[in-house]
Amino acid sequence: MAKEKNNNLSNLMPIVILAGVGVGGYFIWKKYFKKEEEKEGFIWLRAEFNPASAEVGETITGILVGKNNTQESYLCFIKLVNQETGNLLAPIQSEQVGAGLSKQFTFEFVMPDTLSLRFNVHFGRIIDGKEKIDDTQVYTIKQPEPGYPKEICRDPYCFMVNNQAEEIRMNEFLGIDPPGMDLDSFLLNSTQEQLDYWKDFWVGVWTALHRADLVKFVEDKYIQYAKIVSARIDNFAISVS
Numbered sequence: 704m705a706k707e708k709n710n711n712l713s714n715l716m717p718i719v720i721l722a723g724v725g726v727g728g729y730f731i732w733k734k735y736f737k738k739e740e741e742k743e744g745f746i747w748l749r750a751e752f753n754p755a756s757a758e759v760g761e762t763i764t765g766i767l768v769g770k771n772n773t774q775e776s777y778l779c780f781i782k783l784v785n786q787e788t789g790n791l792l793a794p795i796q797s798e799q800v801g802a803g804l805s806k807q808f809t810f811e812f813v814m815p816d817t818l819s820l821r822f823n824v825h826f827g828r829i830i831d832g833k834e835k836i837d838d839t840q841v842y843t844i845k846q847p848e849p850g851y852p853k854e855i856c857r858d859p860y861c862f863m864v865n866n867q868a869e870e871i872r873m874n875e876f877l878g879i880d881p882p883g884m885d886l887d888s889f890l891l892n893s894t895q896e897q898l899d900y901w902k903d904f905w906v907g908v909w910t911a912l913h914r915a916d917l918v919k920f921v922e923d924k925y926i927q928y929a930k931i932v933s934a935r936i937d938n939f940a941i942s943v944s
Contacts, residue, residue, distance in 0.1 A: 744837025745769050745779040745826045748805055751915035756847045756865040757814040763844060765793075765810040769826045771800040778829040781808050786821045786841075797829065819845045842913055857885060862917070872908055890928040898929055 748768040757763050767781055780797035784790070792812040800806045814820060821843045827836040848866045855864055857877040864870045874880040878889065893901065902925040909917040 741772060742838055743772055744835070745777065745800065745828050746772050746838040747824070747826050747840050749915055749918075750824060750840065750842070752842060752844060752913065754852075754865070755913060756845050756851065758846060759814055759816045761814045763812055763814055765812075765824075766807065767810065767824065768805055768807045769800075769838075770805040771802060771828075774802050776801045779806065780825075780827055780829060780834065781810075782825050783810060783812065784823045784825065785815070786823060787817070792822055814844065814846075817846075819843060855879070860886065869912055869914070872912065876905065876908075886924075890924060891931065893928065893932065895929065895932050898925060898932060901925070 746769060748770045750765065750767040752763055752765045754761070754763065765783070769779060769781060771777055771779055776799060778797055779800040780795055782795040783792040785792055793810045796808045796810070798806055798808075821841065824840045824842060825836045826838040826840075827834055829835075845866070851867075851870075852863045852865045853870070854861050855870060855873045855877065856862075857879055860877060862873055862877075864873050877886060878884050883889070884892075890898065890901070902921055905921045906918050909915075909921065
C-alpha cells in the first residue's frame with residue numbers, strides 16, 4: 704500500500720510542477736510582458752516635426768495625430784508649450800472628434816534663439832469649458848551640429864541624419880558599422896522571432912530619436928518580410944505533409 708501511495712504521488716508530481724510553472728509563468732507575464740492598458744481620452748498616436756534640427760528663425764512644421772479613445776464625441780485639442788518659458792509655440796488647435804476616431808493637426812512655429820528647444824505636446828479635451836490634458840509627449844529640436852545634416856547610404860538605401868547620435872544608429876541600422884549583412888539580406892534570412900525583435904528594437908530607437916519617417920520605414924519593411932517568412936513556413940508545412 705505504501706508503495707502504491709508513493710507511485711500515486713510520483714504520478715501527481717509532474718502535474719503539480721506544471722501547475723506551479725503555469726501560475727508562476729502567468730505572474731511573470733503579467734508583471735513583465737503584459738502591455739499597459741491604453742490611456743483614455745484624446746491620446747497621442749504619432750507626431751513628426753520637420754526639420755528635425757533647425758536654425759534660429761527657421762520654420763518648423765509639425766504633423767500630429769491624436770485619437771479620441773473614449774465612447775463619446777469631444778472637442779479635442781493639441782497645444783505645444785515651450786518648457787523653458789511656458790509659452791505656446793503656436794496657437795492651440797481644436798476640433799470635434801467622434802468616439803474612437805483620430806484627427807490630424809498641422810502646426811507651424813519658428814525656432815527660437817536657443818541651442819535646444821524642448822517642448823511639451825499636450826493632447827486633451829474641452830470638458831465644461833475647461834481643458835483636460837489626457838496625454839503629454841516631450842520633444843526636442845536642436846540647432847544643427849556642424850557637418851549635419853548628411854546622407855548615409857548603403858545600396859539601395861540612403862537616409863539623411865541630423866546629428867552624431869542618428870549617424871551612429873544609421874550606420875548600425877544599415878550594417879555599415881559594425882560591418883554586417885545588408886538590410887534586405889538580413890531580413891530575408893530572419894525567422895519570425897528575429898523579425899519581431901528587429902522591428903521592436905528599431906521602432907524604439909527611431910522613436911526615441913523622433914524620426915517618425917524611419918519608424919514608418921521599419922514598420923513597412925516588417926510587413927513586407929513577415930509575409931515572406933509566413934509564406935516560407937506555409938510552403939515548408941505543405942512539403943513535409
